Amino acid sequence: MKALGCVVGLAAAVVSPAASQAAPPLPPFSVVVKDGVATIPAPLTSEPGDPKAGATVVVDRQLGNCLSCHEIDVLRGEEFHGDVGPPLNGVAKRWDTATLRMIVVNPKKVFGEDTVMPAFYRVDGLNRVRPEFVGKPILTAQQVEDVVAFLAALK
Amino acid sequence: MSPRLALCAIVLLAIVGGAVAIAWGRSGPERPHWEGHGIKPPDKDFPLPEIVSGYWFRTKETQAIQDDDFNNPGFFAVEQGEELWSKPDGAAGKSCASCHQDAATSMKGVGAAMPKWREALHKPVNLEQQINICRTERMQAEPWKFGSAELTAMTTYVRFQSRGMPVRVRIDGPMAPWFERGKQLYHTRNGQLDLACASCHEKNYGRNLRADFLSQGQSNGFPVYRLRDQRLVPLHERMEGCIFDVRGIPYAPLSDEFLALELYLAWRGTGLPVETPAVRN
Numbered sequence: 001m002k003a004l005g006c007v008v009g010l011a012a013a014v015v016s017p018a019a020s021q022a023a024p025p026l027p028p029f030s031v032v033v034k035d036g037v038a039t040i041p042a043p044l045t046s047e048p049g050d051p052k053a054g055a056t057v058v059v060d061r062q063l064g065n066c067l068s069c070h071e072i073d074v075l076r077g078e079e080f081h082g083d084v085g086p087p088l089n090g091v092a093k094r095w096d097t098a099t100l101r102m103i104v105v106n107p108k109k110v111f112g113e114d115t116v117m118p119a120f121y122r123v124d125g126l127n128r129v130r131p132e133f134v135g136k137p138i139l140t141a142q143q144v145e146d147v148v149a150f151l152a153a154l155k
Numbered sequence: 156m157s158p159r160l161a162l163c164a165i166v167l168l169a170i171v172g173g174a175v176a177i178a179w180g181r182s183g184p185e186r187p188h189w190e191g192h193g194i195k196p197p198d199k200d201f202p203l204p205e206i207v208s209g210y211w212f213r214t215k216e217t218q219a220i221q222d223d224d225f226n227n228p229g230f231f232a233v234e235q236g237e238e239l240w241s242k243p244d245g246a247a248g249k250s251c252a253s254c255h256q257d258a259a260t261s262m263k264g265v266g267a268a269m270p271k272w273r274e275a276l277h278k279p280v281n282l283e284q285q286i287n288i289c290r291t292e293r294m295q296a297e298p299w300k301f302g303s304a305e306l307t308a309m310t311t312y313v314r315f316q317s318r319g320m321p322v323r324v325r326i327d328g329p330m331a332p333w334f335e336r337g338k339q340l341y342h343t344r345n346g347q348l349d350l351a352c353a354s355c356h357e358k359n360y361g362r363n364l365r366a367d368f369l370s371q372g373q374s375n376g377f378p379v380y381r382l383r384d385q386r387l388v389p390l391h392e393r394m395e396g397c398i399f400d401v402r403g404i405p406y407a408p409l410s411d412e413f414l415a416l417e418l419y420l421a422w423r424g425t426g427l428p429v430e431t432p433a434v435r436n
Binding site: 061065067068069079080081082083084116118119126127128129130131133136138 | 343344345346347348349350354355358359362363364365366369398399402403404
């Protein structure tokens with residue numbers, strides 16, 4: 001990005017103070033590659049995930065807002081299901097819990113760099129994040145576990 | 156004026172109802188039929204298979220308001236711009252009309268070709284910037300603030316003189332690096348949600364993002380009248396909103412970054428008719 005800016009002589013327009021945002025890392029978790037697919041077998045927290053709390057996170061526009069991209073029939077009581085991603089009905093039949101956790105934490109590790117699905121538990125490698133969100137993942141570790149418990153019940 | 160206002164209010168209600176109704180996704184009532192309403196891209200390497208105006212992604216009710224000049228609330232800005240056109244301002248005692256006479260002839264086609272290269276400044280300028288250059292340099296008047304009713308009205312009025320004309324910008328010569336920069340910014344992810352313009356407007360137009368039906372993010376209707384805000388919204392404010400919504404830090408209106416993006420957006424809309432003032436929900 002910087003290199004291009006210099007080449008075209010727009011350096012002033014390119015280097016912005018917000019571009020490099022150092023954030024303290026999240027607590028570590030282990031990614032295990034199983035049959036060529038990245039997974040996170042161990043829960044991120046000691047408290048088991050609560051599928052009911054997970055449903056709230058999936059709906060809430062300030063939290064998961066998963067409905068902005070996914071249709072989920074068990075949540076039909078909610079208006080406005082998007083279709084940018086596939087419907088999540090029966091998703092637990094397609095992916096095991098360890099892979100679902102990886103998908104929520106960082107879907108790029110499962111679907112590739114081009115996916116438009118955001119990483120919900122990641123703070124690095126982001127560009128021009130608004131100050132109030134710097135260093136914070138979209139979801140807390142517990143909220144990730146709750147969402148994973150919700151997804152794991154979509155059989 | 157007042158029957159017109161009353162009509163607007165009625166149609167506005169219809170629209171809000173319509174917007175709520177279409178946003179149901181695959182399972183709900185029909186979505187706008189945008190397919191087949193596009194124009195052919197200029198060449199085979201173009202990033203879009205067809206170029207479709209944002210008009211076709213809105214409900215029939217919203218389209219109807221845009222189609223009817225007497226009902227389209229954006230015309231208040233056209234009228235305001237027309238008044239300002241011949242109103243002297245600044246130490247030189249001049250108005251726009253002093254130099255450009257009749258806007259219907261002198262401004263025809265101008266808005267369809269912006270941003271344009273300005274050799275004296277060694278950079279391209281968009282319509283808002285050109286208006287303020289005229290104000291400061293020729294009229295010796297204060298520049299209008301971005302987002303002010305005056306600047307947006309004048310931008311709307313001047314762009315309106317190109318209504319129906321195809322968008323066509325130059326991207327060669329000194330414009331080339333600005334075009335490349337705009338293209339790069341269009342594909343750069345922003346914010347905590349890590350989404351680029353292309354994530355929504357190139358990969359996912361024609362799909363619902365919760366209550367929003369995604370268009371190609373074309374710029375041919377700007378400034379657009381937003382029924383939700385009940386005012387005209389300039390292009391750079393719309394782009395600010397899109398970056399803010401992914402929890403990113405927007406670039407400043409009229410910054411070089413947004414200017415580069417504006418150029419790239421205009422090119423992505425090559426051949427679309429100028430629709431200013433378009434109407435959006």
